[in-house]
Amino acid sequence: MKQNSYAVLIILFAVVISSCNKEDKNSKKLYRHEGRWTIDKVTIETFDTLGKIMIDSSIVSPGELVMMRTKSFNALYGYHQAVFIYSDTLGTHGAPFEYLFDGERIDIRDCKAPFAINGAYTSVVDKGNEQQWEIYTPYTDNSIPTSLYAKFSMHLSKSKN
Amino acid sequence: MKKIISLSILFCVFCINANAQINISIGETFYPLNAPGFQTFFQTYNEENATGLKTPFKSDFPAAKGWSIRGGFIIRNHDNDAGVYYNTSIGVNHLNTKNEAVFQNNEKRKTDLQIRELATDVSLGVGGDNFHIAINGTFLARYNKLLCSYEFSDGSQSFGLDHYINGVFTASRLCAGYGAEVGFGIKYLQVVFKAAKIYKPFLEDGSVYLNYYEDLAMLKQSYNGASSYPAEYLPADYHQFVADQLTSESNNNFVYINDRGWQFGLSLMFLIPTNN
Numbered sequence: 518m519k520q521n522s523y524a525v526l527i528i529l530f531a532v533v534i535s536s537c538n539k540e541d542k543n544s545k546k547l548y549r550h551e552g553r554w555t556i557d558k559v560t561i562e563t564f565d566t567l568g569k570i571m572i573d574s575s576i577v578s579p580g581e582l583v584m585m586r587t588k589s590f591n592a593l594y595g596y597h598q599a600v601f602i603y604s605d606t607l608g609t610h611g612a613p614f615e616y617l618f619d620g621e622r623i624d625i626r627d628c629k630a631p632f633a634i635n636g637a638y639t640s641v642v643d644k645g646n647e648q649q650w651e652i653y654t655p656y657t658d659n660s661i662p663t664s665l666y667a668k669f670s671m672h673l674s675k676s677k678n
Numbered sequence: 679m680k681k682i683i684s685l686s687i688l689f690c691v692f693c694i695n696a697n698a699q700i701n702i703s704i705g706e707t708f709y710p711l712n713a714p715g716f717q718t719f720f721q722t723y724n725e726e727n728a729t730g731l732k733t734p735f736k737s738d739f740p741a742a743k744g745w746s747i748r749g750g751f752i753i754r755n756h757d758n759d760a761g762v763y764y765n766t767s768i769g770v771n772h773l774n775t776k777n778e779a780v781f782q783n784n785e786k787r788k789t790d791l792q793i794r795e796l797a798t799d800v801s802l803g804v805g806g807d808n809f810h811i812a813i814n815g816t817f818l819a820r821y822n823k824l825l826c827s828y829e830f831s832d833g834s835q836s837f838g839l840d841h842y843i844n845g846v847f848t849a850s851r852l853c854a855g856y857g858a859e860v861g862f863g864i865k866y867l868q869v870v871f872k873a874a875k876i877y878k879p880f881l882e883d884g885s886v887y888l889n890y891y892e893d894l895a896m897l898k899q900s901y902n903g904a905s906s907y908p909a910e911y912l913p914a915d916y917h918q919f920v921a922d923q924l925t926s927e928s929n930n931n932f933v934y935i936n937d938r939g940w941q942f943g944l945s946l947m948f949l950i951p952t953n954n
Contacts, residue, residue, distance in 0.1 A: 562832075564830065564831070564832065566783060567783055567831065568783060568784065568785070568830065568831025568832055570832075594895070595895070617895060619846060619894075619895050620846070621825065621837045621846050622837045622838065622846070622895065624895065636838070636839075637837075637838045637839045638838065639827075639834075639835065639836050639837045639838055641834070641835075651834055651836065651838075652836075652838050652840075653830065653836050653838060653840040654840065655840070666830065666840065668830070668832075668834060
């Protein structure tokens, strides 16, 4: 009986000690996203003051994101390196950027691609092979005086190659 | 840290050899918050948006509820005669509470407070196999996380920079408390009810050590807005924040972790004998 108690004691301490190491929890979540992600589509919805959708459009397969474990210039603040790969009439290009993931938000910054992906996104779907990020930006359109916000939703899936 | 763990292990070995029993308890925890900083924030936010709000914030967070799990040692009489009862345990509490304001167009300002505590308890009293009553002291390392988001009328939730007080604000501090517990049960299974008054945390006047609710992500600092920008700290007086953000910040107009009150727990305690 006493041996059983020592075993329980050891398990208890192992649980307590392992639960103390929370400092890199977000990094673990973040590194789960490491790899190549295809941007399946970007949907754009514009809302009026009552929340009614005024414009609904989408961009299909605008490119890929390669998320890396390598820390970036702002590593102190949790930023990591990534590349946005896109194609145009001149060929395929890679635009480096840095990103931060804190469990709720993904901040993308310093991306010089013509297709603007910079911004602080809210993580809506966060799975091993599927992600969805959303961002709201103020929207003005002279033809739609009541429009307030445009919602960009980026749908990503893990590339198989 | 190594010293604390070594001393804890020595203490546990002592307990085993002193005819103690290992206990593991799982239960519900209930914590009616009294958080002055949040009360100011909710009140001033309601006043600032009085015309636009359909349902304002409640004056304070409703009581936080959640689960707790603990493990530790008990020394007590193993018959129906009352004797010395001593219990020491360590565990975690996991509580949540929410408050939200709804605007006329059904958009919502949401605040979701998550309270995570690493707790150690020491109880001393009288009891036997079937009953005990004791006074207890508790020491908590508390980590609070406030998810402050905006829900648009299509139901999507944003933590982004579209609204200045969106964010993930965190704060932590050490607290202590005292209270009492009572337990009933059979030999190896007890139902325990605990109540502890979490007294004002150390340096509660805020003059020396303040731990504000802060958004630690750099994304807010990188925002190059002109006259106003997303809040790095959760403002306490929302009027002041809206009127002049720079003055608000220089006045340290922030919510700091300062909740206190009674904490209640109802748990099921399983006892594992160490000696026959």
